[in-house]
Amino acid sequence: MASVNLNSTLKNRNASYRIGDGGSSGNTQxxxxxxxxxxxxxxWREPTGAARLERSGSGTRFSSSSRRxxxxxxxxxxxxxxxxxxxxxxxxxCSPGVPSGDYPDSxxxxxxxxxxxxxxEPAAASGVPEQGSSSVRVRFCPSPxxxxxxxxxxxxxxxxxxxxxxxxTFVFRIEDTDSARDSEESxxxxxxxxxWLGLDWDEGVGKGGPHEPYRQSQRMDLYKEVAAELLxxxxxxxxxxxxxxxxxxxxERGEDPKxxxxxxxxxxxxxxxxxxxxxGRLPVLRMRMPEEDITFTDLVRGPITFKAGRVxxxxxVRAGGEPLxxxxxxxxxxxxxxxxxxxxxxxxxxxxxxxxxxxALMDIGRAQVVPEFGHLPYVMxxxxxxxxxxxxxxxxxxxxxxxxxxxxxxxxxxLLGWSLSADRDVFSxxxxxxxxxxxxxxxxxxxxxxxxxxxxxxEQVRALGETDFRDRLVPxxxxxxxxxxxxxxxxxxxxxxxFDELTAREQEILNEAAPLIQTRIQLxxxxxxxxxxxxxxxxxxxxxxxxxxxxxxxxxxxLDAGIRALxxxxxxxxxxxxxxxxxxAAIVEGQGMPDGEGIxxxxxxGPLRVAVTGRPVSPPLFESMEILGSDxxxxxxxxxxxxxx
Numbered sequence: 001m002a003s004v005n006l007n008s009t010l011k012n013r014n015a016s017y018r019i020g021d022g023g024s025s026g027n028t029q030x031x032x033x034x035x036x037x038x039x040x041x042x043x044w045r046e047p048t049g050a051a052r053l054e055r056s057g058s059g060t061r062f063s064s065s066s067r068r069x070x071x072x073x074x075x076x077x078x079x080x081x082x083x084x085x086x087x088x089x090x091x092x093x094c095s096p097g098v099p100s101g102d103y104p105d106s107x108x109x110x111x112x113x114x115x116x117x118x119x120x121e122p123a124a125a126s127g128v129p130e131q132g133s134s135s136v137r138v139r140f141c142p143s144p145x146x147x148x149x150x151x152x153x154x155x156x157x158x159x160x161x162x163x164x165x166x167x168x169t170f171v172f173r174i175e176d177t178d179s180a181r182d183s184e185e186s187x188x189x190x191x192x193x194x195x196w197l198g199l200d201w202d203e204g205v206g207k208g209g210p211h212e213p214y215r216q217s218q219r220m221d222l223y224k225e226v227a228a229e230l231l232x233x234x235x236x237x238x239x240x241x242x243x244x245x246x247x248x249x250x251x252e253r254g255e256d257p258k259x260x261x262x263x264x265x266x267x268x269x270x271x272x273x274x275x276x277x278x279x280g281r282l283p284v285l286r287m288r289m290p291e292e293d294i295t296f297t298d299l300v301r302g303p304i305t306f307k308a309g310r311v312x313x314x315x316x317v318r319a320g321g322e323p324l325x326x327x328x329x330x331x332x333x334x335x336x337x338x339x340x341x342x343x344x345x346x347x348x349x350x351x352x353x354x355x356x357x358x359x360a361l362m363d364i365g366r367a368q369v370v371p372e373f374g375h376l377p378y379v380m381x382x383x384x385x386x387x388x389x390x391x392x393x394x395x396x397x398x399x400x401x402x403x404x405x406x407x408x409x410x411x412x413x414x415l416l417g418w419s420l421s422a423d424r425d426v427f428s429x430x431x432x433x434x435x436x437x438x439x440x441x442x443x444x445x446x447x448x449x450x451x452x453x454x455x456x457x458x459e460q461v462r463a464l465g466e467t468d469f470r471d472r473l474v475p476x477x478x479x480x481x482x483x484x485x486x487x488x489x490x491x492x493x494x495x496x497x498x499f500d501e502l503t504a505r506e507q508e509i510l511n512e513a514a515p516l517i518q519t520r521i522q523l524x525x526x527x528x529x530x531x532x533x534x535x536x537x538x539x540x541x542x543x544x545x546x547x548x549x550x551x552x553x554x555x556x557x558x559l560d561a562g563i564r565a566l567x568x569x570x571x572x573x574x575x576x577x578x579x580x581x582x583x584x585a586a587i588v589e590g591q592g593m594p595d596g597e598g599i600x601x602x603x604x605x606g607p608l609r610v611a612v613t614g615r616p617v618s619p620p621l622f623e624s625m626e627i628l629g630s631d632x633x634x635x636x637x638x639x640x641x642x643x644x645x
């Protein structure tokens with residue numbers, strides 16, 4: 001089948017961007033010499049015909065006069081002349097651009113055929129380099145705050161795929177320096193989520209490695225040492241100004257009081273510092289930003305320049321001595337030899353700060369290189385808004401609760417900024433690893449489409465092996481995953497969360513029933529509605545009043561005919577083919593009906609299905625009766641007959 005083509009805007013890999021009205025992004029290639037805070041002029045010159053990040057009355061935009069001529073997969077859609085996206089730290093309002101992947105909700109996507117689900121396959125089959133065979137080192141370093149979300153997973157996936165594609169090393173560490181917001185519950189949820197998804201790491205939390213520990217809260221001594229060295233070398237300086245004083249100085253100059261730090265403390269004398277300390281003030285430590293443009297080549301967006309003076313000196317250590325993200329992440333990246341930093345577009349504004357800090361770390365002998373940066377596109381939700389962590393669509397635990405499988409979710413998240421080819425939306429992990437290149441990531445925002453996500457999940461569910469599919473149903477039948485919203489009480493339908501721990505009868509039922517629904521569900525939790533009737537006692541089967549009300553007037557006659565026909569079967573005859581034959585003769589052909597007139601199959605089997613399963617929609621009727629057995633089937637038919645009168 002043909003894949004859905006998603007609309008998105010082409011990036012211009014050869015363009016150069018300039019940010020002239022505020023701080024927001026960075027990495028520098030090639031590197032300046034160690035000890036030099038000012039790169040060679042020719043290296044920082046804006047190329048002819050380059051794109052510019054311009055300020056207008058409505059916000060900040062990328063504009064380009066050149067276009068990429070190479071062949072682009074069809075799903076990437078049309079080029080646009082401008083990319084408009086929010087850049088944190090830039091003055092003035094910024095509006096999200098039009099997300100890619102936008103198509104009418106009424107269109108159900110057609111998905112391509114595939115031979116394997118999104119799961120790792122032997123490297124030999126794809127020619128992927130052996131792990132650790134290259135110098136590439138990437139990292140994933142989430143903060144343990146709140147619930148794991150799809151944006152976090154997409155970032156992790158792209159880092160993981162790039163490491164596997166290049167034969168590099170994938171490092172997993174935890175950014176837990178914010179004691180007020182960090183929680184062990186969130187930490188455990190992140191570990192559980194990555195394990196469930198199969199996004200394995202080569203070194204890091206829970207696995208160890210040469211750069212232990214991998215929790216930033218356990219590396220404070222290192223940060224203090226580095227901060228002291230940077231302070232002594234003059235890259236950091238003490239700042240005593242309060243926010244109120246900074247705002248007052250802006251007002252005195254007729255400026256916007258919210259412009260941020262104004263550099264007042266850059267050149268304080270020792271006498272001035274002593275006077276502030278005498279007042280009881282404790283200084284923060286600020287990074288002394290270089291007084292020239294900062295340029296780097298983004299792996300996703302191409303060359304980007306931040307104009308001199310537009311990125312203010314920023315705090316790296318609080319007054320109490322607590323190091324901030326702006327210090328600890330570059331220090332850890334340098335210590336762990338990270339070569340590529342792939343992260344969300346929302347962090348673009350912090351990159352020039354990090355570039356400057358990396359150069360300083362190189363000068364004091366704490367870093368060897370400045371990593372290459374790649375800023376991944378926003379994931380958008382409803383209404384063309386960035387998908388919030390608090391949006392249910394972003395909640396990873398909700399997706400797991402509803403029955404997304406790792407293969408389906410990762411396959412879909414890979415499409416939010418990247419594609420395997422123009423005509424394939426469904427692919428395996430091995431196929432993604434072999435093809436993934438961060439340079440091919442589209443910089444434009446992509447919309448998270450729940451319908452498309454579920455449709456791809458359905459394809460991956462169908463690709464599972466029969467035994468694998470059966471085993472994955474068990475946790476959902478056991479209600480092993482609690483409802484993250486707390487709205488649904490847990491009601492286990494089976495006795496255990498693993499197939500091997502079920503009773504013999506439960507195993508028998510699942511062995512026979514699971515193949516009946518594999519092509520009929522999109523989400524694994526749907527198995528509870530589809531198979532629940534097989535695991536409840538006959539007298540506890542609930543039939544909704546609305547379902548009863550929709551039964552036709554002939555329901556009583558149909559049930560009578562069905563009961564008489566089935567009572568004549570022996571246990572040896574109780575098989576789906578024989579069941580179909582006798583019920584067809586009795587009801588459809590009319591042999592068991594009072595007037596001898598037959599009834600169309602839709603009307604003939606509807607009351608039987610409701611009686612047996614409690615629902616108007618179920619797995620195949622005759623197979624369901626065979627699995628239930630004669631005693632349960634007849635008991636349920638008679639119970640409904642008593643209800644309809």
